[in-house]
Amino acid sequence: MNLFIMGAPGSGKGTFSSRLKDQYQIDHISTGDIFRKNIKENTALGQEAKTYMDKGLLVPDELVNKMVLDTLRNLPADSKGYLLDGYPRTLEQAKAFDEMTKGTPQEVETVLYLDVPNEVLNKRILGRRTCPNCGEIYNIYFKPTKVENVCDHCQTELTYRADDNEESLAVRLGEYDRATRPVIEHYQDQNKVVLVDANRDFEAIWTDISANLNS
Numbered sequence: 001m002n003l004f005i006m007g008a009p010g011s012g013k014g015t016f017s018s019r020l021k022d023q024y025q026i027d028h029i030s031t032g033d034i035f036r037k038n039i040k041e042n043t044a045l046g047q048e049a050k051t052y053m054d055k056g057l058l059v060p061d062e063l064v065n066k067m068v069l070d071t072l073r074n075l076p077a078d079s080k081g082y083l084l085d086g087y088p089r090t091l092e093q094a095k096a097f098d099e100m101t102k103g104t105p106q107e108v109e110t111v112l113y114l115d116v117p118n119e120v121l122n123k124r125i126l127g128r129r130t131c132p133n134c135g136e137i138y139n140i141y142f143k144p145t146k147v148e149n150v151c152d153h154c155q156t157e158l159t160y161r162a163d164d165n166e167e168s169l170a171v172r173l174g175e176y177d178r179a180t181r182p183v184i185e186h187y188q189d190q191n192k193v194v195l196v197d198a199n200r201d202f203e204a205i206w207t208d209i210s211a212n213l214n215s
C-alpha cells in the first residue's frame, strides 16, 4: 500500500501517520522529521534546510526530491509500502515524484487529504507542546498538563517546535495554500484523493480513513 498523507500544518498528519503505520505495517517517511534529524545531527543537508525551515519557508524542490528518492531506494526489500508524510508539497515535487516512480511498484495509490479550517489549525499548532523525554504530545487549549508546562507522565519540562510560532505559522499556512493546494488538484485529476473531514474526534476520522483504505 503506497500512500501520501496531506493536510495543512496541524491537520493531524503525525497522529494518523503513526496509526496507519501500525495498522498496515508500512514505512512512514516524514520529510519534516528527516530534516529535523539532520539539523540535530548538524549535517550539510540539515544546515541548508534550517535556513528555510526557521522562516517557515519550503526547502527547495531539488533537495527534497533527492532526499525522498534516496529514502525510497533504501526501504527494506520486504517493505509493504510507504506512507509519505509532508511530501509532495509543491506541484513540481508531485510531477517529479510521478516521473521517478512511473511504472514501478512505488507509484502512489491513494492520497489522504485531511481537511481542517484555518482557525482550528492556529489553536492546534500554537498550543502544541511536546515532552522531550517520553514524546507525549499536549495542547494548552485541547489537552493541557496538570501542572503548567510539565509532563504528566515523567515530570519533564515541555518544549515546542522552533517553527511553531505565530509569525512562522502564518507563513506556513500561506505557503500551504499557495504551493500545496495545486498538488491536491493534481491527484484529484488522477482520482487518487480521499478527502477526510479532520475537524472531528480521532475515532470518527479513523473510521473514515480505514473504511476507505479497506474498500
Ligand code: AMP
Residues within 6 Å of the ligand: 009, 031, 032, 033, 035, 052, 053, 056, 057, 058, 059, 060, 064, 085, 086, 087, 088, 089, 090, 093, 163, 172
Ligand atoms: P513538517 O514537519 O511537515 O511541518 O515540515 C516542517 C518544515 O520542513 C516545513 O515548514 C518545510 O520548511 C520543510 N519541509 C518538509 N517537507 C517539505 C517538502 N516536501 N518540501 C519543502 N519543504 C519541506
